[in-house]
Each structure stands twice: as C-alpha cells, then as structure tokens.
Amino acid sequence: MDIFLQQIINGLVQGSIYAMVALGYTMVYGIMGLINFAHGEVVMIGTLVAITVVTFTLKLGFPVWLAGATGIAAAAAVCMALGWSLERIAYRPLRNAPRLTPLITAIGMSIVLQNVAMMVWGRNYMTFPSLVEKTQFEFGGAAFTSVQVMIVLVASISMGGLLFLVYRTRLGMAMRATAQNPAVAGLMGVNANRVIASAFVIGSALGAIAGVMVGTYYEIAHYQMGFMLGLKAFTAAVLGGIGNLAGAMAGGVLLGLIEALGAGYIGDLTGGFLGSHYQDIFAFVVLIGVLMFRPSGLFGEKTGDRA
Amino acid sequence: MQFARIPGITLALAAAIAMIGCGKKEEPQPQTAAPAAAPAPAAKPEVVVKLGHVAPMTGPQAHLGKDNENGAKLAVEELNAQTLEIGGAKVKFELLSEDDGADPKQGTIVAQKLVDAKVNGVIGHLNSGTTIPASKLYSDAGIPQISPSATNPKYTQQGFKTAFRVMANDVQQGKILGEFAAKQGAKTVAIVDDRTAYGQGLADEFKKSAEAAGLKVVATEYTNDKATDFKAILTKIKSTKADLVFYGGMDAQGGPMAKQMKELGLKAKFLGGDGVCTPEFTKLGGPATDGHYCSLPGMPLEKLAKGPEFKDKFTKKFNAEIQLYAPNAYDAVMVMADAMKRANSVEPAKYLPEVGKAAYDGVTAKIEFDDKGDLKGGAISIYQYKEGKLNYVETLGMAPAAAPAAAPAEAPAAAPAEKK
Numbered sequence: 001m002d003i004f005l006q007q008i009i010n011g012l013v014q015g016s017i018y019a020m021v022a023l024g025y026t027m028v029y030g031i032m033g034l035i036n037f038a039h040g041e042v043v044m045i046g047t048l049v050a051i052t053v054v055t056f057t058l059k060l061g062f063p064v065w066l067a068g069a070t071g072i073a074a075a076a077a078v079c080m081a082l083g084w085s086l087e088r089i090a091y092r093p094l095r096n097a098p099r100l101t102p103l104i105t106a107i108g109m110s111i112v113l114q115n116v117a118m119m120v121w122g123r124n125y126m127t128f129p130s131l132v133e134k135t136q137f138e139f140g141g142a143a144f145t146s147v148q149v150m151i152v153l154v155a156s157i158s159m160g161g162l163l164f165l166v167y168r169t170r171l172g173m174a175m176r177a178t179a180q181n182p183a184v185a186g187l188m189g190v191n192a193n194r195v196i197a198s199a200f201v202i203g204s205a206l207g208a209i210a211g212v213m214v215g216t217y218y219e220i221a222h223y224q225m226g227f228m229l230g231l232k233a234f235t236a237a238v239l240g241g242i243g244n245l246a247g248a249m250a251g252g253v254l255l256g257l258i259e260a261l262g263a264g265y266i267g268d269l270t271g272g273f274l275g276s277h278y279q280d281i282f283a284f285v286v287l288i289g290v291l292m293f294r295p296s297g298l299f300g301e302k303t304g305d306r307a
Numbered sequence: 308m309q310f311a312r313i314p315g316i317t318l319a320l321a322a323a324i325a326m327i328g329c330g331k332k333e334e335p336q337p338q339t340a341a342p343a344a345a346p347a348p349a350a351k352p353e354v355v356v357k358l359g360h361v362a363p364m365t366g367p368q369a370h371l372g373k374d375n376e377n378g379a380k381l382a383v384e385e386l387n388a389q390t391l392e393i394g395g396a397k398v399k400f401e402l403l404s405e406d407d408g409a410d411p412k413q414g415t416i417v418a419q420k421l422v423d424a425k426v427n428g429v430i431g432h433l434n435s436g437t438t439i440p441a442s443k444l445y446s447d448a449g450i451p452q453i454s455p456s457a458t459n460p461k462y463t464q465q466g467f468k469t470a471f472r473v474m475a476n477d478v479q480q481g482k483i484l485g486e487f488a489a490k491q492g493a494k495t496v497a498i499v500d501d502r503t504a505y506g507q508g509l510a511d512e513f514k515k516s517a518e519a520a521g522l523k524v525v526a527t528e529y530t531n532d533k534a535t536d537f538k539a540i541l542t543k544i545k546s547t548k549a550d551l552v553f554y555g556g557m558d559a560q561g562g563p564m565a566k567q568m569k570e571l572g573l574k575a576k577f578l579g580g581d582g583v584c585t586p587e588f589t590k591l592g593g594p595a596t597d598g599h600y601c602s603l604p605g606m607p608l609e610k611l612a613k614g615p616e617f618k619d620k621f622t623k624k625f626n627a628e629i630q631l632y633a634p635n636a637y638d639a640v641m642v643m644a645d646a647m648k649r650a651n652s653v654e655p656a657k658y659l660p661e662v663g664k665a666a667y668d669g670v671t672a673k674i675e676f677d678d679k680g681d682l683k684g685g686a687i688s689i690y691q692y693k694e695g696k697l698n699y700v701e702t703l704g705m706a707p708a709a710a711p712a713a714a715p716a717e718a719p720a721a722a723p724a725e726k727k
Contacts, residue, residue, distance in 0.1 A: 277529030
C-alpha cells in the first residue's frame with residue numbers, strides 16, 4: 001500500500017509539471033490551431049536562465065529567497081519575450097499559409113533554440129542550486145519532500161490563476177472569442193494579433209515556471225531537456241483534449257500517474273515480460289490510443305475542421 | 308512540362324560546375340608548385356598522418372567526448388613536437404575529430420566519413436554502442452581502431468583484426484563488481500541499467516558474478532540514457548528492501564538517481580561502474596552520493612608512474628579537470644604512433660600487425676594486447692565517494708603487472724613524449 005501511495009505521489013508531482021507545460025501547447029492550439037513544437041525548448045531556456053541568475057545572485061550574496069525570486073522573474077521575463085518573438089518571427093508571417101508550413105517552422109525553431117542554448121550554456125549538465133531546504137516527510141510509509149509539495153502547490157495556483165484570467169477577464173473573453181471565430185471576433189473589435197501574442201506570452205510564462213520547477217525538482221538541467229518534456233506535455237494536452245485548459249491540466253496529471261504506476265507495476269503484471277524501460281513508451285502508447293479512439297481527448301469538445 | 312525543364316537546368320548546372328572544376332584544377336597548379344618546390348631541397352618530404360577520433364561531442368555525454376578528444380589532442384601535439392621520421396619522411400599527425408552523439412546510427416555515418424577520408428587510424432569511439440557497429444566499417448577498410456573506452460566485450464569478440472582497446476572490458480569489470488558487492492556484506496541487490504550496450508552489458512556481467520557470489524537479485528529495472536526521473540523504479544526497488552543498488556549506466560543518470568534514492572528514503576548503497584566514476588556524478592548527485600561506490604578500469608592516476616605528470620600537463624593545457632578517459636585516449640594515440648614507428652610505415656596494412664604486438668609503457672598501464680585485441684591483465688579499481696571526492700579503496704582483479712614497474716626496456720619509445 002505504501003508503495004502504491006508512493007507511486008501516486010511520484011506521478012502527481014511529475015504530472016503537475018506535465019500539466020504546466022501542456023497548458024502552453026493547449027492555449028496556442030486553442031486560439032490559432034497551431035502546435036507550437038518549440039514550447040518544450042522555451043521551458044528548457046527558462047530552466048537555464050533561472051540556473052544562471054540564481055547562481056549569479058547567490059554569488060553576489062543575495063539571500064536564498066531573493067535569489068530564487070530573481071531567478072523566477074528573470075526566467076519568466078526571458079521566456080515571455082521569447083514566446084512573443086517566436087510568434088512574431090516564426091508564426092505571424094505564416095498565419096495564412098497552409099497548415100503544414102507553421103508546423104515545419106515550429107520544429108525548425110525548436111532545433112534553433114536547442115542549438116542556441118548549446119552555444120550559450122554549453123553541452124554539459126548544469127546543476128540547479130538548492131533553493132529550498134529539502135525537508136523530508138513521511139505519510140503512510142511514503143516519503144516526499146517539501147519541494148514536491150511546493151511543485152504541486154505552485155502548479156495548482158498557476159492553473160487557478162490561468163482559469164481566472166481566461167474566464168473572468170476582458171483579455172480572457174477576447175481569447176475565447178478569437179478561439180471560436182477569429183473573423184467575427186475581429187469585427188467585434190478584438191485585436192487578433194494582440195490576443196494571439198498574449199496567448200504565447202502567457203503560455204511561455206507558465207512554461208518558465210514549469211522550467212524552474214523541473215530545475216528545483218531534479219536539480220539538473222541540460223540543453224536537450226526540453227525535447228522529451230515537450231513531447232510528453234503535448235501528449236498530455238492531446239489526452240485531455242487539445243485546446244481545452246482544464247483538459248490539459250487533467251491530462252498532465254493523468255499522464256504522470258500512468259507513467260509512474262506503469263513503470264512501477266508493469267513488470268509484476270506481465271511477469272517480467274515487459275519491464276520498466278517502457279516508462280517513456282507509455283506516453284506515446286497513450287497518445288496513439290487517444291488519437292485512434294477518441295481524437296478529441298477525454299475532455300475535448302468536437303474539434304471540427306480545426307483539428 | 309516541369310519535368311522536361313529540369314534536365315535542361317541540371318545539364319546547364321553540371322556544365323557550369325564542370326567548367327568551374329576545370330578552372331580550379333588548372334589554376335592552383337603553378338601556385339602550389341612554387342612554394343612546394345622551394346623548401347623541397349632543404350627539408351624532407353612531409354607525410355600527413357590522419358588520425359580519426361570519434362566520441363559524442365554533443366548530447367548528454369558531450370563532456371566525456373570532449374575529455375577524450377583533449378587526451379588525443381595532447382598526444383598528437385606531443386608527437387608533432389617530436390618531429391618524427393617514419394619511412395624516411397617527416398610525419399605530421401592530424402586529428403580528424405568527429406561527433407557521433409553516442410548514437411549508433413550517427414556512429415556508422417561518421418565512421419564511413421573517416422573511411423572515405425582515408426584516415427590512417429581511428430581512436431574511438433567512446434561508447435560501446437557506437438564502437439561495435441562502426442568497427443565493422445573500419446575492419447572492412449583495414450583501418451586499425453583503438454577504442455580508449457568501449458568496454459563491452461563484444462567489440463573485440465567479433466574477430467576483427469583491426470579492433471583494439473586499451474582498458475579492461477565489462478566481463479572483467481562486472482565480475483569484480485559482483486565480488487565486491489558480496490564482500491561488502493550485501494545479501495540482496497537490485498539492478499538498474501540504461502539499456503545501452505555498455506549499461507546492459509555491465510549489468511549482465513554484474514548479475515552473473517553477484518549470483519555466483521551468493522547474492523540474491525531482488526529486482527531488475529531499466530531506464531534509458533536520457534531519463535531524469537527514476538522515482539517510479541526506485542519506489543519499486545524500495546519495496547524489495549535491497550541492500551545495494553547496482554547501476555549500469557552513465558553519470559548523467561547515476562547522479563540524479565542517487566539523489567532520488569535519498570529523497571525516497573532508500574537506505575541501500577549505490578554501486579556503479581566506470582560510467583558513474585566521474586567528478587560529474589557527485590556534482591549532479593550532491594551530498595546524496597556520499598558513501599557510494601564505483602569502479603574504474605586500471606589504476607588511479609596518482610598511483611601510476613606517469614599519472615601525476617599527465618594530470619599536470621592536461622590541466623595546464625586545457626584548464627579543465629580530467630573527466631574520465633583522457634589518459635586512455637592519449638595512450639591510444641601513442642600506441643598507434645608507436646606501432647607506426649616500429650613498422651616504419653604509416654600505411655594501415657603495414658603497421659597493423661605491429662599494433663597487436665604493442666608493448667607500450669603508457670600513462671594508464673603497460674599496454675599489451677591479447678589475441679583478440681583486449682588489454683592484457685586489465686585491473687579494476689574501486690572508489691568510494693566521500694564529501695564530493697573520489698577516494699581510492701582498492702585495486703582488484705588481475706595483477707596490475709605493468710603499473711609500478713618502470714619497464715626500462717620499453718622506455719625509449721615513450722620517454723621523449725613524456726618529458727615534454
């Protein structure tokens with residue numbers, strides 16, 4: 001039982017990170033029907049910026065909380081600027097191009113960003129300085145740390161904030177209107193460019209927070225870390241129904257749980273025929289399964305001709 | 308219509324390229340002839356010896372690839388400073404460094420590239436997973452290959468005459484690690500590997516040896532060489548209450564794994580092979596690596612006659628710590644150059660037999676190969692991490708015949724290189 005509980009905790013924390021990243025995919029897709037495959041790299045850059053800034057400010061003698069806050073702020077600022085520029089450079093000129101074209105630029109941008117990060121930060125693994133004292137807790141035989149609690153908390157708060165923004169503010173209303181029909185929203189006085197840019201900026205800010213979470217959780221970072229994380233988060237977004245905010249959150253957490261429980265129990269269930277090396281494959285089995293049997297995802301509405 | 312136009316364009320292009328090509332051919336002749344003719348009477352003709360070097364220069368193991376490359380680079384520079392004469396001509400060594408990204412597919416692509424470039428020898432690759440498929444290409448082309456770090460036994464078991472390695476293989480290493488685990492008093496052991504040729508090979512050998520020594524393997528789990536999250540498999544291992552966790556894989560995964568073991572409250576000791584015996588491991592794992600064990604083929608550098616000197620040279624030149632196999636890469640180049648000297652030829656076909664007969668007193672060991680191309684008498688040293696530092700525990704396995712002995716008979720070949 002304690003093992004089961006431990007796996008649930010593992011999955012929940014991992015899932016919160018997936019969910020945060022998945023929101024970036026789902027927001028952009030919801031508004032303009034584009035899959036921003038460079039989003040994983042935005043998260044990666046967020047982590048690396050945070051590492052650099054935190055290490056630097058700690059060296060300057062900042063107290064830990066201030067160094068952490070500066071790191072998060074810097075990561076968010078850089079990622080927001082990056083998200084905005086991505087939209088401006090790579091996607092806006094192609095907004096009326098055939099659907100395949102922006103997809104190709106997205107993949108191109110992802111490769112460009114990886115290589116830029118490699119040039120700036122080098123190829124080595126980087127260590128994230130410990131920001132929080134890792135207090136260890138025991139609950140029903142399962143161990144977890146303060147960092148894990150914080151990740152779930154911050155993820156919940158950020159997601160709550162996003163839901164508030166989308167459903168309770170003017171910008172949110174404009175976003176929902178643009179998502180439904182950009183032309184009609186435009187006639188109603190909605191500036192589509194601004195709405196789309198803000199979707200990128202907000203998604204990237206969430207990505208930056210997710211990047212800092214990954215950094216504080218594993219305490220390592222690397223210029224290639226965004227790729228797999230991006231694919232998993234994309235899967236989570238599809239699982240929940242791409243374009244649907246609550247779906248992305250649920251999809252992320254669900255995917256984290258599937259992976260943790262899958263890796264933990266598949267060996268016993270199949271008598272050793274399948275092993276824990278299938279941990280990464282679960283995500284893609286889920287992706288294919290969802291696309292085959294429920295393309296609109298668990299929570300998605302009819303996606304119509306935009307799919 | 309469009310199809311009809313294409314041949315026209317290609318023809319025109321081809322013609323243009325041909326013309327440019329012709330122009331080029333004619334032009335440089337008088338230019339290059341002049342400077343070449345002038346110094347010719349003064350100096351002997353110079354032969355360029357192209358040595359290929361392959362390691363991951365990108366990706367998670369790039370730091371190790373760079374380390375190997377630096378080792379080889381140091382050797383090449385020293386050889387050039389000696390202004391060797393082989394076969395009556397002055398030789399200049401040149402290092403053609405390629406990146407295989409630790410990826411077997413990429414490994415064969417760059418291997419083919421080196422074969423096409425007609426290199427005289429190859430140092431590499433770093434990983435077993437890339438070395439094994441690439442070795443077929445080098446063997447077909449008759450190019451001698453010395454891997455500084457591929458430890459999977461299969462590499463030399465394929466029967467290729469061109470394949471050599473300058474360190475103990477995984478059969479030797481896994482066997483000793485298994486015996487060491489038993490000696491530590493462990494009764495049950497969990498095994499994790501990263502499913503690469505190296506990690507899997509080492510884990511399999513460890514398992515055989517551990518079971519032979521009376522240990523019980525209570526869990527066998529897997530990850531991959533790009534993962535960062537091991538909580539799920541570690542949780543499962545925790546439920547088995549294993550005394551020891553063995554990891555077959557590299558430092559980039561081993562470090563975070565040690566950290567996550569601590570976070571999950573696993574009390575088991577961590578034991579790994581040479582892949583986790585690096586400064587990087589403890590940098591990534593932090594204080595959680597305290598008390599963990601790992602092994603390295605060969606003897607510690609400090610305990611070798613030429614070790615400290617090499618370390619000095621290396622850190623002075625590259626302003627970096629030795630990660631792992633730089634001394635082995637250095638020795639690999641030197642062994643190859645030594646064979647060329649003894650054969651008095653840089654032609655692969657002519658000096659290849661001499662590589663097999665090597666008796667070179669290198670930095671890492673006295674290098675002699677058995678009939679397969681494996682290092683004779685490869686020793687394994689065990690280390691323990693304490694406060695972020697690797698502490699030498701003991702050297703096990705076959706007697707390190709070469710290490711302490713100065714071997715004066717072989718010295719002349721190596722001595723000039725070492726004095727620089």
